[in-house]
Amino acid sequence: MTMIHNLGFPRIGAKRELKFALESYWKGDMSRDELKALGAQLRQRHWENQAGLDLVAVGDFSFYDQVLDASFLLGNLPERVQGFQGDELDNYFRVARGRSAKGLEDHSACCGGGVAAGEMTKWFDTNYHYIVPEFTADTQFTLDASRLLEQLAEAKAQGVKAKPVIIGPVTYLALGKAKDESNKLALLERLLPVYAQLLDTLAKAGVEWVQIDEPILVTELDAEWQQAFKTAYQQLKSVGVKLLVATYFGELLENAALAASLPVAGLHVDAINDRDGVESLLKLLGDDKVLSLGVINGRNIWKADLTAVLDWVEPIAKQLGERLWIAPSCSLLHVPVDLNSEQKLDADVKSWLAFALQKLDELRVLGKALREGRDAVKAELAENLAALTARRNSPRVNNPAVKAAVARINAELGKRKSVYAQRASKQAEFLKLPAFPTTTIGSFPQTTEIRRARSEFKAGRLDEASYQNAMRAEIERSVREQEKLGLDVLVHGEAERNDMVEYFGEQLDGYAFSQFGWVQSYGSRCVKPPILFGDISRPQAMTVEWITYAQSLTQKPMKGMLTGPVTILNWSFVRDDQPRSASCLQLALAIREEVLDLEKAGVHVIQIDEAALREGLPLRKSQWKSYLDWAVESFRITANGVGDETQIHTHMCYSEFNDIIASIAGMDADVITIETSRSDMELLEAFENFQYPNEIGPGVYDIHSPNIPTEQHIVDLMKKAAERVPAERLWVNPDCGLKTRQWAEVIPALTNMVAAAKVLRASA
Ligand code: GLN
Ligand code: ZN
Numbered sequence: 147m148t149m150i151h152n153l154g155f156p157r158i159g160a161k162r163e164l165k166f167a168l169e170s171y172w173k174g175d176m177s178r179d180e181l182k183a184l185g186a187q188l189r190q191r192h193w194e195n196q197a198g199l200d201l202v203a204v205g206d207f208s209f210y211d212q213v214l215d216a217s218f219l220l221g222n223l224p225e226r227v228q229g230f231q232g233d234e235l236d237n238y239f240r241v242a243r244g245r246s247a248k249g250l251e252d253h254s255a256c257c258g259g260g261v262a263a264g265e266m267t268k269w270f271d272t273n274y275h276y277i278v279p280e281f282t283a284d285t286q287f288t289l290d291a292s293r294l295l296e297q298l299a300e301a302k303a304q305g306v307k308a309k310p311v312i313i314g315p316v317t318y319l320a321l322g323k324a325k326d327e328s329n330k331l332a333l334l335e336r337l338l339p340v341y342a343q344l345l346d347t348l349a350k351a352g353v354e355w356v357q358i359d360e361p362i363l364v365t366e367l368d369a370e371w372q373q374a375f376k377t378a379y380q381q382l383k384s385v386g387v388k389l390l391v392a393t394y395f396g397e398l399l400e401n402a403a404l405a406a407s408l409p410v411a412g413l414h415v416d417a418i419n420d421r422d423g424v425e426s427l428l429k430l431l432g433d434d435k436v437l438s439l440g441v442i443n444g445r446n447i448w449k450a451d452l453t454a455v456l457d458w459v460e461p462i463a464k465q466l467g468e469r470l471w472i473a474p475s476c477s478l479l480h481v482p483v484d485l486n487s488e489q490k491l492d493a494d495v496k497s498w499l500a501f502a503l504q505k506l507d508e509l510r511v512l513g514k515a516l517r518e519g520r521d522a523v524k525a526e527l528a529e530n531l532a533a534l535t536a537r538r539n540s541p542r543v544n545n546p547a548v549k550a551a552v553a554r555i556n557a558e559l560g561k562r563k564s565v566y567a568q569r570a571s572k573q574a575e576f577l578k579l580p581a582f583p584t585t586t587i588g589s590f591p592q593t594t595e596i597r598r599a600r601s602e603f604k605a606g607r608l609d610e611a612s613y614q615n616a617m618r619a620e621i622e623r624s625v626r627e628q629e630k631l632g633l634d635v636l637v638h639g640e641a642e643r644n645d646m647v648e649y650f651g652e653q654l655d656g657y658a659f660s661q662f663g664w665v666q667s668y669g670s671r672c673v674k675p676p677i678l679f680g681d682i683s684r685p686q687a688m689t690v691e692w693i694t695y696a697q698s699l700t701q702k703p704m705k706g707m708l709t710g711p712v713t714i715l716n717w718s719f720v721r722d723d724q725p726r727s728a729s730c731l732q733l734a735l736a737i738r739e740e741v742l743d744l745e746k747a748g749v750h751v752i753q754i755d756e757a758a759l760r761e762g763l764p765l766r767k768s769q770w771k772s773y774l775d776w777a778v779e780s781f782r783i784t785a786n787g788v789g790d791e792t793q794i795h796t797h798m799c800y801s802e803f804n805d806i807i808a809s810i811a812g813m814d815a816d817v818i819t820i821e822t823s824r825s826d827m828e829l830l831e832a833f834e835n836f837q838y839p840n841e842i843g844p845g846v847y848d849i850h851s852p853n854i855p856t857e858q859h860i861v862d863l864m865k866k867a868a869e870r871v872p873a874e875r876l877w878v879n880p881d882c883g884l885k886t887r888q889w890a891e892v893i894p895a896l897t898n899m900v901a902a903a904k905v906l907r908a909s910a
Pocket of ligand 1: 588589883
């Protein structure tokens with residue numbers, strides 16, 4: 147009999163209850179006991195939601211982050227918070243975000259002041275961010291299983307068939323950072339006895355199975371790390387529980403034999419991304435191990451094709467019998483909770499979707515079909531098939547004109563008319579910019595008035611004309627301020643945009659928006675990715691009116707401001723019925739039309755933001771090239787239809803370009819602006835070594851901080867930059883957009899920036 151189980155459930159709550167509770171606790175409005183009670187209530191509800199499963203994850207709930215939970219479980223806290231007084235939940239928040247609740251911030255007895263927040267980084271290729279474990283050569287581990295045991299007891303009291311879930315030792319080490327550059331792997335020896343102790347403790351608590359997550363098995367591992375797997379699981383072989391090693395987010399490929407040979411009771415693999423690998427895995431697995439197949443996509447929001455899954459899985463079930471389990475491909479942390487919360491979603495689109503709760507329903511149907519035969523779930527399968535067929539045939543999904551336009555794409559489409567050197571001299575003549583030209587990245591402060599006007603408009607309390615006027619007034623304010631500051635290339639300030647992806651998604655055909663489709667990004671922060679469901683087209687111009695209005699207010703060049711296709715794609719839920727690259731090309735064609743319309747309207751500097759290009763890199767380096775090829779091609783198609791005089795800018799919110807610099811150069815933007823102020827221009831090295839051919843604006847103003855950079859500081863940074871990039875190709879600009887800052891900070895900072903540019907020109 148096939149078992150069904152789940153790897154993890156979204157913890158934030160269908161109405162983001164956890165987010166609101168956390169934020170109110172941090173503000174000092176909610177008590178610690180109330181917060182803890184809400185946590186227990188959410189756990190209870192989420193276990194009820196998973197009724198009928200043979201095993202349910204326990205330990206997937208977290209008040210902030212599951213990796214930070216692991217650090218507490220293993221007693222690995224950064225030195226700067228050791229010896230903290232007070233409640234452990236408050237210490238936990240201090241490690242996570244530098245402080246706990248308001249009023250509880252007295253550090254006089256421990257660290258004497260504030261404490262640095264933990265570093266955050268992306269959880270594999272998801273948009274979830276974890277707190278990076280910190281190691282040194284002296285790191286010691288000690289078990290503190292109290293919270294896990296408490297949750298286990300709660301689950302037991304509720305009659306839940308609990309399967310504790312923990313992060314495996316090798317992945318835990320791989321995710322962390324050695325602060326002193328020591329070899330993290332040397333810590334394995336110290337770490338394993340603590341894991342053994344933990345697993346024995348769980349055995350004593352009556353646990354049969356433990357899910358031990360080792361997702362780094364889907365990445366490239368060198369010999370040392372492969373050996374670490376062997377050592378680790380050899381040593382954990384005789385603990386008193388059965389281990390299910392869980393891998394997800396990709397293919398095992400060359401690690402398949404290693405994964406299959408670990409001396410554990412079961413292995414979970416991602417049968418969405420690695421279906422082809424399953425066949426060979428079956429041969430490698432031996433005849434006593436459980437194989438858990440992740441057959442429901444835990445990363446997307448589409449209904450599964452249940453009949454197709456059964457066609458594929460039934461023969462495997464026959465072969466493995468009780469040794470086959472099925473589950474979602476990964477934890478459901480990465481999808482919204484409940485489709486039924488949606489009141490406004492288009493009925494057609496809604497009928498094609500499945501959020502976490504609906505995905506569990508699909509799992510139950512599959513389980514029943516495998517146990518009792520398909521007839522037992524005839525109605526469910528028929529309904530599923532009808533929805534899938536409707537989606538496949540929907541004219542809202544298929545737009546033959548878009549498909550034809552994509553088919554017509556040829557290499558010429560992505561090519562500028564002339565090479566950079568020729569364009570540059572035409573642009574210089576046309577734009578008449580000084581040396582070290584100054585500009586900003588797009589947004590100006592999103593004031594409370596702007597946000598109020600937008601929410602009043604959305605709620606129908608402000609009419610369209612009044613809203614437009616309010617936004618025009620904001621644009622005018624931004625333009626006037628920039629003229630006063632003496633900036634060279636101006637921006638309209640993005641007052642009318644709520645979000646750089648949503649703004650475009652709302653105006654493109656092929657996109658839908660949920661009300662409650664929130665996914666945790668980090669801590670209490672959630673994002674609500676737009677849903678790209680159909681062929682993409684642009685019914686009308688999206689930004690031209692705003693930009694031309696802004697241009698009408700000034701003689702200086704006004705920069706048109708767009709979000710690029712790769713970023714729109716990477717920050718959306720995307721289609722599962724065509725490759726990402728195909729959706730990206732459709733987006734590219736739509737944004738290209740906008741670029742050309744802007745140019746026609748007299749806008750001759752156009753910035754196309756690709757903030758998320760790097761984020762889309764595949765987990766395995768061997769797959770980078772193919773991603774970069776289509777991502778760069780999509781950008782080129784978007785940008786490069788313009789005439790030589792039109793200057794294309796792009797912007798990226800990071801500065802690690804070492805490993806992708808050739809692709810960045812391949813985009814052939816005339817100007818690229820990047821984030822460099824905090825790294826002291828050291829990261830410009832990539833541009834120096836590669837001899838990046840076009841213009842660069844290395845950020846000189848850290849927009850994440852309320853600090854105002856001084857004129858001298860900016861001059862110094864630019865001089866450092868000029869050691870690496872010829873001065874005639876340098877721009878002077880902030881790291882990123884200014885929407886999260888106040889005008890009172892922005893004005894002095896930009897005043898210093900413009901003054902610094904004058905000093906640089908004088909000394910050039
Ligand atoms: N143009 C955008 C802004 O200034 C860019 C934001 C980003 O790169 N994340 O807000
Ligand atoms: Zn940015």
